[in-house]
Amino acid sequence: MAEYQTHEHEVLVIGAGGAGLRAAIEASALGAKVAVVCKSLLGKAHTVMAEGGIAAALANVDDRDNWKVHFADTMRGGQYLNNPRMAQLHAQEAPARVRELEAWGALFDRTPDGRILQRNFGGHKYPRLAHVGDRTGLEMIRTLQDHGIHRGIDFFMECTVLRLLKDGGRIAGAFAYDRERGFFHLFRAPAIVLATGGAGRAYQITSNSWEYTGDGLALAYEAGATLMDMEFVQFHPTGMVWPPSVRGILVTEGVRGEGGILLNKDGRRFLFDDIPENYRAQTADNEEEGWRYTQGDKNARRPPELLTRDHVARCIVREIREGRGSPHGGVFLDISWIKRKLPNAAEYIKRKLPSMYHQFKQLADIDITAEPMEVGPTTHYMMGGVRVNAETQMSDVPGLFAAGECAAGLHGANRLGGNSLSDLLVFGKRAGEYAARFAQQSRPATPDPEEVEAVARQALAPFESYSGDNPYQVQRELQEVMQNWVGIVRREEELHRALEALGRLKERAKRASVTGNREYNPGWHTALDLHSLLVVSEAIARSAIERKESRGAHFRDDYPSQDPAFGRVNVVVRKGADGTMQVTREPLPPMPAELQQIIEEMK
């Protein structure tokens, strides 16, 4: 018999980034008894690293902005695969969620008349991102954390969920282990909110920390929920490339929002050479106009550096492949050039981008006020995730909700910068609200004790395996497979090769061995994370094979153009009755006429 502690709650939130904390706050405000479990300490989740800002049509800087423009920008950026109702709710509710943060103590940068300042970002027609220098995520997570700890929520830090438990068809709880001491915990709850973020750890070069192993996606998949849009993995165009130890660390899009430009080794602003048709009318056709846009000239159009991330990342890859890259295999991102335009440019850069200045100075010996940075694409974000109802965020499994990066639908084929922080707030709140309501209306649910025993046994198996692989080695090989064959540019043959390799890694992961005991043992933790990474990697590869076209973040070298037939479907993934992964295409949700009209008007 496994030993474990049992905890009773109405709503269990898994993950303590922006979405998880916001969901927990909302559920507890509605009177639900709430627990939050998170893999790290409180306040360390990936939200803390968000730099640029929170997209919300507050219209503080440009009064032409409103929810309809934000909605249309989000749909255009997502190549119209987005769930339109989610994009509508997001655009409508983001301003109230940002103001609420201010009421909870967040301090954003200000306009001259004392309101929340907003900055330019890729794909947003008007300056829209509420921000605090380039550490907006820290401000947001600390505000939610400091507000949340006074709400009677039970926090279980450094705790990883292994399995969601059901009673009949609906959610009954979750089984977890405590990373610090290695003890097991049974959480009984009729409603669970997944807020586990992404799966960047499936790749070698990533901006994500060790935590992002796609746990929520794998837990939902195993519990019978549907995953959607898994082929759309966002490669952020600007990660650090040198020195090797910092490869992949994020360089905020805010650098370009403040006037930074991308150059190849010949000093050419190559993004002017390739402006997509659907953005041509809104994009500057000369450097002077682009500069005026970043300085707030309302008659100017935005520079091509502020095109969507999928496009900018692909152009960078092209420059590098065709031999026009920087010495360490990237391109140049230059903000120092603005000294030709602004007095006190160095001070301006340090004030607007303090953590970028600090990061390059300390980690790369580069003074960004004086010289260009070297940057290249880095795995950053999963557009895909658990398919949810737009209003309630409930998945196909009754009682199972998902919000933030681990949910799918808002971003379609490509996410706009700044839309993730607002996503966390808008849909975190909704998930918390509907999870609390669901829990309060449901009968008690009881997990199956035999299933609990089985999960506990499986979790301890790596200690019984004496001749298996080192789990870190398996993880490294998985990252190589995904980086090389399921990366920015994809081909059918390589995707199949990746699937075969993943199948072999799956067998090796089952037999991974660990040394030491259950007390704070990262080798054991890594062995247990492999299951999630493998499920998610397989889902990405299978979905990428299924979508035989190029759209948004998914680029197929063998199908380089868009296919209108694929513009009408989402690729979805489910666990079949025989335990194998089933991939199908399903029609997009219907587009309400009034939303279609907004899209047409904003074209």
Place this chain on the structure above:
Amino acid sequence: MAKATFRIWRGDAKGGRFEDYTTEVVPGMVVLDAIHEIQATQANDLAVRWNCKAGKCGSCSAEINGLPRLMCMTRLSQLSLDKPVTVEPMRSFPLIKDLATDLSWNFRLKGSIKPFKPRPPDAPDGTWRMDQADVDRVQEFRKCIECFLCQDVCHVLRDHQLFDEFIGPRFLVHAASLEMHPLDIEDRREELRKAQGIGYCNITKCCTKVCPEEIKITDNAIIPLKERVVDQFYDPLARLLRVFRGNRSG
């Protein structure tokens, strides 16, 4: 390729010892990279916390060659590699295992500090107006990444173990970020003086020296808070007025 030796603390609450591990050095490498390489290839069960690897999350605090630092921001090029680099856990907190310490005291403590309480909104739409200059002053404190290195190095905690009487520099910075918030109307001076023990700080500035965010903890947070507390409780004129008015809250 060059190699370096790391002398890493291995052990738990029951006891431990330093063990030496040698690994290859690549350009730009930070201490956390070396720890990861050792963990992945030589010591799978080596306990260490980390998240962002870019100095933004404050997870990887440790004592490197005796100095409290973030492992992710300490480059090997700043250290002498002729002799082993020692890496040990923060010594002021109870050890869990290897480089991971029990930080739960810090998280419990925060809940005891009165939360943010704003003045009524300035505008009919429920929003406030603030000057950038007023925001800037407090943003210095809000930069804190909660690495707890300041708590680790503070002699009131480290040497005198006054965990029940003193909240430490981190939470004085937190209190300052609330007390000096342009919108906040709560009063925390009574607790600062009594339960939170601000008087224990004798301004040696060790906390300021180790802060990776370069927050001037002593000068900009603790000293102004001490002045507020003193103004309230020890100003003779105010004290006289309180006697007449019977008002203790100031």
